[in-house]
Amino acid sequence: MTTPNTTQSVKILAVGAALGSVRDLFAKIKSIDAKHGKFDCVLCVGDFFGPLQDASAHDGTQDECYIMQGNHPLPEDVIEKYADTGGELCKDVFLLNKSALVTTVQGLRIACLGGIYNPDIYASSEAAPGFASPFYTAHTVERLLSNTLSKSTTGQNYSSLAAVRDSASSSQLVDILLTSDWPASITSNSPAFTSSPMFSVTGSPRLDDVIRKIKPRYHFAGGRGADPPVFWEREPFLWEDEGDRITRFISLGAFGSERVTGKKERWFYAFSIAPSGPQAKRPFNVTKNPFTDSAIRPHKRTFNTAESENFIWGNVEHVEKRSRTDGPSGEKTKPPSGYKCKRCGSSEHLITDCPERTRPPEGYVCRICNVPGHLIRDCPTRHPAGDVGGRKPKEGYLCHSCGSGLHYIEDCPVASQHPSRPRGERAKKGPPKEIGRIKHLIVSIGTECYLTLPKGQIIPTQSAAAGSNISLVPGGGHVLIVPIAHQPTYTTISPDIAPPIIEETEKYKSALRNLYAEYGAAAVFFEVGRLSSKGGHAHIQAVPIPRSLQDKVEDAFIGEGNAQGISFEADTDGALEECRGGRHSYFRVDLPDGGKMVHLMRPHAPFSIQFGRQVLVTLLNMTDRLDWKACILSEEEDKTDVESFRKAFAPFDLSL
Numbered sequence: 159m160t161t162p163n164t165t166q167s168v169k170i171l172a173v174g175a176a177l178g179s180v181r182d183l184f185a186k187i188k189s190i191d192a193k194h195g196k197f198d199c200v201l202c203v204g205d206f207f208g209p210l211q212d213a214s215a216h217d218g219t220q221d222e223c224y225i226m227q228g229n230h231p232l233p234e235d236v237i238e239k240y241a242d243t244g245g246e247l248c249k250d251v252f253l254l255n256k257s258a259l260v261t262t263v264q265g266l267r268i269a270c271l272g273g274i275y276n277p278d279i280y281a282s283s284e285a286a287p288g289f290a291s292p293f294y295t296a297h298t299v300e301r302l303l304s305n306t307l308s309k310s311t312t313g314q315n316y317s318s319l320a321a322v323r324d325s326a327s328s329s330q331l332v333d334i335l336l337t338s339d340w341p342a343s344i345t346s347n348s349p350a351f352t353s354s355p356m357f358s359v360t361g362s363p364r365l366d367d368v369i370r371k372i373k374p375r376y377h378f379a380g381g382r383g384a385d386p387p388v389f390w391e392r393e394p395f396l397w398e399d400e401g402d403r404i405t406r407f408i409s410l411g412a413f414g415s416e417r418v419t420g421k422k423e424r425w426f427y428a429f430s431i432a433p434s435g436p437q438a439k440r441p442f443n444v445t446k447n448p449f450t451d452s453a454i455r456p457h458k459r460t461f462n463t464a465e466s467e468n469f470i471w472g473n474v475e476h477v478e479k480r481s482r483t484d485g486p487s488g489e490k491t492k493p494p495s496g497y498k499c500k501r502c503g504s505s506e507h508l509i510t511d512c513p514e515r516t517r518p519p520e521g522y523v524c525r526i527c528n529v530p531g532h533l534i535r536d537c538p539t540r541h542p543a544g545d546v547g548g549r550k551p552k553e554g555y556l557c558h559s560c561g562s563g564l565h566y567i568e569d570c571p572v573a574s575q576h577p578s579r580p581r582g583e584r585a586k587k588g589p590p591k592e593i594g595r596i597k598h599l600i601v602s603i604g605t606e607c608y609l610t611l612p613k614g615q616i617i618p619t620q621s622a623a624a625g626s627n628i629s630l631v632p633g634g635g636h637v638l639i640v641p642i643a644h645q646p647t648y649t650t651i652s653p654d655i656a657p658p659i660i661e662e663t664e665k666y667k668s669a670l671r672n673l674y675a676e677y678g679a680a681a682v683f684f685e686v687g688r689l690s691s692k693g694g695h696a697h698i699q700a701v702p703i704p705r706s707l708q709d710k711v712e713d714a715f716i717g718e719g720n721a722q723g724i725s726f727e728a729d730t731d732g733a734l735e736e737c738r739g740g741r742h743s744y745f746r747v748d749l750p751d752g753g754k755m756v757h758l759m760r761p762h763a764p765f766s767i768q769f770g771r772q773v774l775v776t777l778l779n780m781t782d783r784l785d786w787k788a789c790i791l792s793e794e795e796d797k798t799d800v801e802s803f804r805k806a807f808a809p810f811d812l813s814l
């Protein structure tokens with residue numbers, strides 16, 4: 159064995175999920191290698207084979223290439239090959255164990271946590287799942303952490319490329335970590351993220367713990383943190399107790415993604431790393447450590463009153479999932495005195511509550527998720543998930559709220575207006591009465607969008623009008639246009655699905671203009687396009703104002719804007735262009751004459767989500783209607799408004 163040369167830097171190419179496009183990937187790697195190489199090794203993060211279970215043949219590269227398990231079970235022939243060879247799938251292509259630690263000839267310590275986190279499986283399984291299961295569990299993590307401490311290899315034979323260093327490792331630190339998941343805290347303290355959260359992230363809290371222990375210098379994630387995988391590089395951060403060791407996190411887009419429209423996410427990252435030696439200079443953009451700085455580390459996503467108060471539907475209460483073992487009241491029935499459980503002999507519980515009842519026999523592996531430790535009937539993944547994480551509906555079911563066939567109404571983001579919930583986690587079921595309460599406000603459902611009265615609309619109707627009917631449009635006429643796709647703003651809707659949504663939104667706008675005109679009113683539309691890690695659901699407000707005021711709208715926005723430090727861009731189209739793809743938070747107005755106004759929100763500057771409402775209630779001389787909560791009507795009155803509006807809108811409604 160050669161003595162590792164620890165001073166020379168190692169050239170590494172990290173690539174994102176191949177998703178089965180293995181030949182293409184290797185061809186691409188070859189050409190990158192010819193141009194920028196030669197690389198000492200290639201690290202493939204995320205799904206190499208993709209969900210299609212197709213382990214297509216490949217001729218490999220000239221570089222040593224490590225692959226891992228991403229979001230899916232591995233194909234059977236790959237698992238067999240792994241069992242036969244201990245890792246080498248074909249020449250120079252090595253499959254990393256789910257809890258791998260390998261040390262390269264140059265002395266680099268590379269750790270891998272394969273698979274994904276599932277809160278229902280994580281703690282409940284009794285053994286580490288294999289490659290047939292897409293998950294990692296507490297056992298996998300435990301094994302990984304102990305591997306990082308041990309002197310020897312994980313038992314894999316990497317002799318041809320990665321002879322293992324014999325020297326003992328005195329610490330748990332690793333040079334490079336490969337995962338499919340993102341750590342839950344990784345976006346905390348990151349200006350690059352908080353100023354423009356362009357995607358929603360599902361992180362694994364268990365991976366946070368791993369990072370705190372092994373403090374990788376580079377961490378590559380290629381899978382499910384953001385779905386689909388995106389390229390995102392976090393600012394580096396420091397570990398003060400480790401001599402200012404620096405960690406860099408890089409998420410890679412998928413190489414094998416179908417390119418529907420637009421450009422492919424960046425999927426590779428080339429770098430040099432010295433196995434040891436002097437630390438690089440402290441980069442100028444280091445941030446606070448998101449894993450140790452607990453004061454700033456966000457806990458659970460919670461409602462933050464002022465900002466995420468749900469002004470469309472009112473605050474939606476979250477119902478926490480009850481623990482699986484509790485009865486309906488959380489209490490178990492005490493057995494009568496003298497009772498003995500026939501199964502285990504205990505007098506503490508009835509046989510129906512006996513823990514032995516659900517324990518599978520030795521060696522039993524659940525055939526649904528391939529994780530040992532529970533019977534099939536108790537499998538947490540037994541019911542396949544719908545698009546928003548709840549149960550998948552039966553064939554033919556259509557959600558009554560948004561019309562989708564991919565989730566039940568109790569999981570519908572439109573119906574429940576939850577702030578974005580981490581995908582992959584089981585949906586918390588909102589109370590059914592909540593859905594009952596908002597459904598009655600919907601006035602039109604199109605293909606891509608729907609139209610609904612807001613709770614507490616600006617225009618006073620019925621009892622709020624106090625006898626004097628000043629509403630021009632039947633039912634008041636203030637409505638929201640809401641895209642059914644769950645997106646924080648119109649600019650974050652991905653380009654492949656955006657065109658029909660935008661087209662239908664414009665059709666609704668023009669239908670509303672026509673309706674309002676019929677009743678002597680002009681239309682003002684406004685949209686708060688705030689990108690927020692808390693989520694939110696894109697929507698446009700449409701408010702009818704008397705025609706006599708239509709020429710005063712622009713000045714009203716400018717005047718109130720001046721008072722609040724909100725300025726509008728001179729080049730409206732340029733500003734809108736700048737917002738594309740979720741690069742900027744914005745506030746947009748469509749004036750009665752079709753003109754547009756755009757304000758670009760500065761990162762971190764406060765912006766009142768009530769700004770639009772405030773301008774209009776002032777213009778309408780109805781400042782007492784600024785607070786929507788003070789304007790809420792009874793359900794009966796809401797229904798009457800909905801009826802009147804629907805009837806008046808029918809001739810214009812494109813969905814009919």
Ligand SMILES: *[C@@H]1O[C@H](CO)[C@@H](O)[C@H](O)[C@H]1NC(C)=O
Nearest residue numbers: 255256257287288289312313
């Ligand atoms: C990983 O390594 C461990 C220990 O050598 C082994 O028991 C396990 O089967 C390997 N496979 C997977 C999928 O992690």
Ligand SMILES: *[C@@H]1O[C@H](CO)[C@@H](O)[C@H](O)[C@H]1NC(C)=O
Nearest residue numbers: 243244246314315316317318
């Ligand atoms: C490791 O692999 C090499 C070549 O692939 C082989 O010669 C050697 O015997 C293997 N060692 C073990 C311990 O399996």
Ligand SMILES: *[C@@H]1O[C@H](CO)[C@@H](O)[C@H](O)[C@H]1NC(C)=O
Nearest residue numbers: 350391392393394441442443
């Ligand atoms: C941080 O700065 C380095 C240069 O020191 C740069 O390569 C990297 O892209 C920057 N990262 C972010 C997230 O801005």
Ligand SMILES: *[C@@H]1O[C@H](CO)[C@@H](O)[C@H](O)[C@H]1NC(C)=O
Nearest residue numbers: 619620627629630631632633
């Ligand atoms: C209020 O007046 C408008 C126009 O005069 C009429 O169309 C509408 O139906 C009235 N609304 C109610 C609730 O009476």
Ligand SMILES: *[C@@H]1O[C@H](CO)[C@@H](O)[C@H](O)[C@H]1NC(C)=O
Nearest residue numbers: 775776777778779780781782
């Ligand atoms: C605004 O409304 C108040 C009563 O609410 C009224 O006294 C006042 O004259 C109105 N102003 C205008 C400009 O219409």
